Amino acid sequence: MIFHLSAALAKHLKVELxxxxxxxxxxxxVDSWSADLFTSRRHGKFIFVMHDASMWPILMxxxxxxxxxxxxxxxxxxxxxxxxxxxxxxxxANQNIIVTKRSNRSFIGYMNDAKFHLEVMAGENRNAxxxxxxxLSDIARLPFNAKGVYFTPxxxxxxIVKPPVDSP
Numbered sequence: 001m002i003f004h005l006s007a008a009l010a011k012h013l014k015v016e017l018x019x020x021x022x023x024x025x026x027x028x029x030v031d032s033w034s035a036d037l038f039t040s041r042r043h044g045k046f047i048f049v050m051h052d053a054s055m056w057p058i059l060m061x062x063x064x065x066x067x068x069x070x071x072x073x074x075x076x077x078x079x080x081x082x083x084x085x086x087x088x089x090x091x092x093a094n095q096n097i098i099v100t101k102r103s104n105r106s107f108i109g110y111m112n113d114a115k116f117h118l119e120v121m122a123g124e125n126r127n128a129x130x131x132x133x134x135x136l137s138d139i140a141r142l143p144f145n146a147k148g149v150y151f152t153p154x155x156x157x158x159x160i161v162k163p164p165v166d167s168p
Contacts, residue, residue: 003098006036
């Protein structure tokens with residue numbers, strides 16, 4: 001797996017980037033995830049993660065991830081749950097991990113757009129704390145346009161993780 005971290009997140013986690021000087025192909029890779037810090041004006045600091053191939057969103061409280069090891073363990077468990085929810089196994093213990101910088105400007109733009117929507121949706125009900133799982137579900141149903149093709153992260157992630165059905 002490849003994790004593309006923003007410079008701010010790498011600094012927070014005190015992690016050495018595996019290939020800091022090298023560009024690693026990012027667009028469309030099913031084994032690739034990008035992560036950045038997200039600060040909600042009203043609700044605190046988080047780590048926002050997106051699957052590079054589907055733009056599937058994940059949000060993690062920053063205070064729960066003080067170290068790279070805590071971040072990695074939490075993220076792999078969340079990814080495992082996402083795969084299991086689609087009936088596909090994901091072996092957390094058997095992953096080769098590469099940590100590198102984010103370099104795809106288009107994907108960074110998609111992440112920034114999703115973070116904007118997170119902030120707007122979190123502020124809709126000012127009298128109650130945000131329902132982050134519901135907000136992430138809504139973000140996963142927003143259509144993205146990548147290379148002239150519209151898709152929702154939920155549909156694309158489902159297509160990616162589900163094993164192909166054998167034809168008789």
